Amino acid sequence: MDQNVNPNANTNWAFQVNLSGLRAPTGGSAQLPEGYYKATITDAYTLNDKPGRVIIKATISEGEFTGTVRTTGLGIPKSAQDGVRYYWRGLLESAGYTPAQIDAGEVGMNRALLVGKTVTVHYVPGDKDAGIYEELSFLPLAAWESKAAAFAKAQNGGAAVQAAPGMNTMAQQAVGAALGAALSSGPAVSVTAPSNGLGGVDSNALLSALGKR
Structure with missing residues (x-):
């Protein structure tokens, strides 16, 4: 018998274990922030x-x-x-x-x-x-x-x-940019027609400004 072998040690050990899904230790305790x-x-x-x-x-x-x-x-x-x-x-x-x-x-x-x-x-x-x-x-x-x-x-x-459901940040930014470009490219409408007496713009003047008359 090898004189360096511990007589109390069993070197013929064996067992079954399932290690799937576990994370191997990293050498330190897991830090969990608040x-x-x-x-x-x-x-x-x-x-x-x-x-x-x-x-x-x-x-x-x-x-x-x-x-x-x-x-x-x-x-x-x-x-x-x-x-x-x-x-x-x-x-x-x-x-x-x-x-x-x-x-x-x-x-x-x-x-x-x-x-x-x-x-x-x-x-x-x-x-x-x-x-x-x-x-x-x-x-x-x-x-x-x-x-x-x-x-x-x-x-x-x-x-x-x-965050909007089903839409990631990059997608939201792309939609916002496209919408902004579409709005900025549309024709500007300036209405300087007289008031209709109720504090609003006269409908005929508004239609004329929009090119509908």
Whole structure:
């Protein structure tokens, strides 16, 4: 036996794994800027030594940062008046459950209610050196859409971010240029006819100016 081989090491290991769709690590933790994201809840569990808190993993599911995972947690309510219930309500509405479903009475919370659900979140990165923890907030869709639009506007220097459906920016510019050229090439009409007494231009004078008489 090779004297340099660790007697506790098993070199005949083997296993099956599916790696399709994963992004290889880049050597550093994925940086996620503040923003409003759609994500999928990929795990929800409690720790045996800390059973009073549910750990939730959310994986960004759209945009440039698709596949980035962030972890947060919600305390299990300790009483019927515990304020953490508001955050659980936000989580369920974010996951697509309707107010009618939630207001039906006491809800039996479990992992199956959450895993696989698409959620709308607001993420704020933390700063470990400054002792600031990252924040992952679950928002109802309507509130998320409103806040996301305001955030995008602020990021864009106060200008509203809006694009015509089915038309990209270059196409919009081309249409605008063509329309501007067409308008500028049309004949100019100058009407200096007398007023019709109602503050407008006399119709006969307007027709004459347009060459219709």
